[in-house]
Amino acid sequence: MKIDIDSIKKGGQNTLDLNFALDLNTIDYYGDVMNLISPVDVNGKIYVIDDRLYINLSITADMQADCSRCLEPFTYSFKSSVNAEFVHESLSNQNGEEPDEDIIYYRESTVDLDELIKENMIMNIPMKLVCHKGCKGLCSNCGEKIEGHSCDCEIQESKEEYLDPRLAKLKELLEQD
Ligand SMILES: [Zn+2]
Ligand SMILES: [Zn+2]
Incomplete structure (x- = not known):
């Protein structure tokens, strides 16, 4: 204009x-x-x-x-x-x-x-866009979407804070040593 x-x-x-x-x-x-x-x-x-x-x-x-x-x-x-x-x-x-x-x-x-x-x-435009505020992301174990779907892992659901899948992977690797 x-x-x-x-x-x-x-x-x-x-x-x-x-x-x-x-x-x-x-x-x-x-x-x-x-x-x-x-x-x-x-x-x-x-x-x-x-x-x-x-x-x-x-x-x-x-x-x-x-x-x-x-x-x-x-x-x-x-x-x-x-x-x-x-x-x-x-x-x-x-x-x-x-x-x-x-x-x-x-x-x-x-x-x-x-x-x-x-x-x-x-x-x-924010660097990280989130579909809705409480989006729980993906299960760090099986990679499935957590919300509206229940995988059998029950790993993240019990945690209070959301853990980034990539960080979860890193944590897993560190714990193996
Ligand atoms: Zn989302
Ligand atoms: Zn899972």
Whole structure:
């Protein structure tokens, strides 16, 4: 979504409500590709004060994910918010100061929000996605999913804390010595 600042100003306004859908399909997440099941929903407001823009957005999207505990695919409902300040590049370095990292400089009179939204999403997707909070993962003994299925191992069920299957394997190896 490109925002034309001049047209906001020409309309004699200094705020603009935003409500649009961004069709991304995929997100490049540190080398992994995450598939989106819905368009990215963007809602928010832009405030224009002279050559400065303040942007508040909320972002939601449904993504296809694999649970990091039980490895089953599930739909992850992503939510985040963006607060950003855009400043016209003619105002940068006016006092010979280092450019402020929190400020995004724009040229001419348009601001593109897509990159900002994509970056925000990548930063806010957790490294470990879990299908639901209490997911018990896989049995360290037989590798079966623990929930909704009862293997005969009864190893993990009796433990209070969830043990990562890989750690369990390591523990097993250490105990053999
Ligand atoms: Zn799970
Ligand atoms: Zn088992």
